[in-house]
Each structure stands twice: as structure tokens, then as C-alpha cells.
Amino acid sequence: GAVVSQHPSRVICKSGTSVKIECRSLDFQATTMFWYRQFPKKSLMLMATSNEGSKATYEQGVEKDKFLINHASLTLSTLTVTSAHPEDSSFYICSAGHLNTGELFFGEGSRLTVL
Amino acid sequence: AQSVTQPDIHITVSEGASLELRCNYSYGATPYLFWYVQSPGQGLQLLLKYFSGDTLVQGIKGFEAEFKRSQSSFNLRKPSVHWSDAAEYFCAVGAGGTSYGKLTFGQGTILTVHP
Numbered sequence: 001g002a003v004v005s006q007h008p009s010r011v012i013c014k015s016g017t018s019v020k021i022e023c024r025s026l027d028f029q030a031t032t033m034f035w036y037r038q039f040p041k042k043s044l045m046l047m048a049t050s051n052e053g054s055k056a057t058y059e060q061g062v063e064k065d066k067f068l069i070n071h072a073s074l075t076l077s078t079l080t081v082t083s084a085h086p087e088d089s090s091f092y093i094c095s096a097g098h099l100n101t102g103e104l105f106f107g108e109g110s111r112l113t114v115l
Numbered sequence: 116a117q118s119v120t121q122p123d124i125h126i127t128v129s130e131g132a133s134l135e136l137r138c139n140y141s142y143g144a145t146p147y148l149f150w151y152v153q154s155p156g157q158g159l160q161l162l163l164k165y166f167s168g169d170t171l172v173q174g175i176k177g178f179e180a181e182f183k184r185s186q187s188s189f190n191l192r193k194p195s196v197h198w199s200d201a202a203e204y205f206c207a208v209g210a211g212g213t214s215y216g217k218l219t220f221g222q223g224t225i226l227t228v229h230p
Binding site: 004006032034042043044045046049093095097102104105106107108109111 | 151156157158159160161205215216217218219221222223
């Protein structure tokens with residue numbers, strides 16, 4: 001079946017640094033990818049919609065200068081958390097929409113811990 | 116705005132017992148409904164989805180769900196639970212069309228299975 005891979009699966013960084021998380025569709029093309037954030041013991045909240053070759057669309061309340069999203073190809077979207085702070089610590093999950101079928105596939109998630 | 120409520124935060128059942136996880140949604144038009152399962156520290160796996168047609172939907176791992184428009188519900192069921200079903204379950208609603216990937220998730224229900 002279709003696979004979406006996220007890297008890194010876990011990352012620990014110091015406050016003030018930037019962290020990049022990759023989301024790759026391994027065996028299919030995805031024009032649209034979605035980034036979610038999951039707080040501990042909470043549900044998933046959509047952060048932004050990433051479209052290949054265009055600017056991402058952010059949900060209300062999500063700082064686009066804080067969470068930079070780039071979707072440079074049909075198989076890769078990246079989320080960069082800039083100037084990370086402890087409150088950015090979370091589980092970030094991406095999903096990718098299959099170009100042909102439209103079906104959504106979720107990545108394994110990336111756990112960010114900011115010290 | 117669309118919303119999803121999963122009334123039960125935590126459910127415990129014995130292995131072999133039947134299971135029903137509740138999900139109520141709020142959406143102005145015909146919803147796209149999903150059930151996902153998440154193991155600790157992992158991404159999401161799709162169990163089943165409802166777009167249209169037969170209101171009783173069969174999914175993977177022996178799960179099924181029934182869409183009841185009159186009750187705005189999409190409850191997940193399994194006739195006999197296995198220990199490997201222990202995980203967190205999320206119900207989600209989507210708008211379809213160009214917003215198909217923008218899902219709103221419920222708070223999740225943690226399932227514990229006793230031997």
C-alpha cells in the first residue's frame with residue numbers, strides 16, 4: 001500500500017534553534033499534503049495545507065512565520081519550526097493525498113522536544 | 116464549522132467482548148467520515164471511511180461503522196475484540212471536494228483490552 005514517511009521520527013533541540021521535518025510519499029505522488037499537530041493526550045489539529053509549487057494555506061491561529069512549509073515536489077513537503085521554544089514541543093503528523101485516487105495516507109509522526 | 120465529539124475518553128473491555136466507540140459530528144452538509152487508529156508514538160492508520168451509499172461500512176481488522184444521519188453519529192463497532200486492538204481511536208469528519216484532506220478530529224478514545 002501507499003506509504004508516507006516522516007523524518008526524523010524524534011528530534012530534541014535547544015530553544016532558539018530551527019528544526020526541519022520532512023514528509024515524503026514513498027510510492028505515489030501527492031499534490032497536496034497536510035500538516036497536523038497533536039498535543040499530549042489531545043486530538044490532532046490541522047495546521048496547514050501544503051500544495052506543490054505554491055504557498056501553503058495556514059489555519060487560523062497558526063503562525064506562518066513560525067511554521068514554514070515548503071512543498072517543492074510531488075513527493076516531499078517540509079515543515080520548519082523556526083526559533084523553537086518549549087511550547088512548540090509536540091507530535092507533528094503529515095498526511096498526503098494520493099494524486100490519482102485522492103485517498104489520504106498519514107505519516108508515522110515526528111516528536112519534537114524543545115529544551 | 117464542523118466538529119466531532121467522542122464522548123468516551125477511555126473504554127476498557129475484556130478480550131473477546133464486543134466493542135462500540137461513539138462518535139457524533141456536526142456538519143452542515145453530507146459529511147465525509149473516518150475512523151483512524153493510533154498506537155503509542157505512531158501515526159494514524161485508516162480503519163474505514165464513509166462518503167456515500169450504504170450506511171454500514173466495513174473496514175479493516177474486523178471493524179465496522181454505521182452512519183446515522185438522524186442522530187449525527189458514526190459509531191465504530193467490533194463483535195469480538197482482540198488484545199492487539201488496544202490503541203487510541205479517532206473519529207474525523209471532512210468536507211470533501213478540494214477540502215477533502217482538511218479533517219477535524221474528535222478527542223480520541225483510548226481502548227484498553229483486558230485478557
